Amino acid sequence: xxxxxxxxxxxxxxxxxxxxxxxxxxxxxxxxxxxxxxxxxxxxxxxxxxxxxxxxxxxxxxxxxxxxxxxxxxxxxxxxxxxxxxxxxxxxxxxxxxxxxxxxxxxxxxxxxxxxxxxxxxxxxxxxxxxxxxxxxxxxxxxxxxxxxxxxxxxxxxxxxxxxxxxxxxxxxxxxxxxxxxxxxxxxxxxxxxxxxxxxxxxxxxxxxxxxxxxxxxxxxxxxxxxxxxxxxxxxxxx
Numbered sequence: 692x693x694x695x696x697x698x699x700x701x702x703x704x705x706x707x708x709x710x711x712x713x714x715x716x717x718x719x720x721x722x723x724x725x726x727x728x729x730x731x732x733x734x735x736x737x738x739x740x741x742x743x744x745x746x747x748x749x750x751x752x753x754x755x756x757x758x759x760x761x762x763x764x765x766x767x768x769x770x771x772x773x774x775x776x777x778x779x780x781x782x783x784x785x786x787x788x789x790x791x792x793x794x795x796x797x798x799x800x801x802x803x804x805x806x807x808x809x810x811x812x813x814x815x816x817x818x819x820x821x822x823x824x825x826x827x828x829x830x831x832x833x834x835x836x837x838x839x840x841x842x843x844x845x846x847x848x849x850x851x852x853x854x855x856x857x858x859x860x861x862x863x864x865x866x867x868x869x870x871x872x873x874x875x876x877x878x879x880x881x882x883x884x885x886x887x888x889x890x891x892x893x894x895x896x897x898x899x900x901x902x903x904x905x906x907x908x909x910x911x912x913x914x915x916x917x918x919x920x921x922x923x924x925x926x927x928x929x930x
Contacts, residue, residue: 719742719776720777721734722745722772722773723745723747724778724794729781730779733779735762735857736856738763739857740887740888745770745771747770747771749767768794769795772795780835781807784811785811803877806831806832810824811823820909821908821909821912828902830899832844833899843872845874847870847885848868849904850907852911854922859924868885870895871894871898872897891927
């Protein structure tokens with residue numbers, strides 16, 4: 692969110708002039724790539740917070756439904772990417788690279804790309820542990836950054852369920868949200884979004900930090916897979 696402060700002088704009868712500040716909230720355009728549960732939750736969240744949102748889908752027959760369900764505008768992946776000054780990538784991990792490539796680097800160049808994807812494989816979980824198609828020394832976000840090197844990828848929203856992505860209520864303590872990326876301005880932009888969405892942002896450094904953040908999805912899912920407990924979030928205690 693960009694904030695412009697405007698000084699105004701109020702003259703009231705019998706009183707001295709008073710100067711107040713008016714905060715003019717100029718929120719950037721958001722393009723959400725992905726029409727599943729995560730994409731819809733984040734599209735509604737950004738709309739709730741006053742952003743101009745277009746949600747994208749690769750299925751033309753879902754456009755009207757998406758617009759109605761999210762209260763935003765809907766279109767193709769490319770239309771959403773062109774609209775957004777900030778891009779939200781919320782697609783299945785197995786197709787994320789293909790979709791980023793198909794959108795085209797020109798539509799991503801210089802933009803903050805909030806990457807909510809996880810490299811979850813199609814194979815069944817093992818004893819409640821979901822499987823990844825990446826290795827321990829790589830991340831899906833790093834792969835995506837390689838495909839679109841001029842986009843400013845920032846990993847976030849990948850370690851919590853879609854039901855808790857917008858202003859979650861876990862009592863007095865805000866849940867932590869870990870984020871990382873190579874571009875500091877993009878990270879600052881995402882940090883502000885995370886704060887507005889009710890999280891305590893925790894900066895995990897450059898893109899390599901996604902190698903640690905993405906596997907948190909495995910940990911988050913284990914209670915759900917084993918005990919049907921999905922109302923979880925992470926906290927990061929510091930001294």
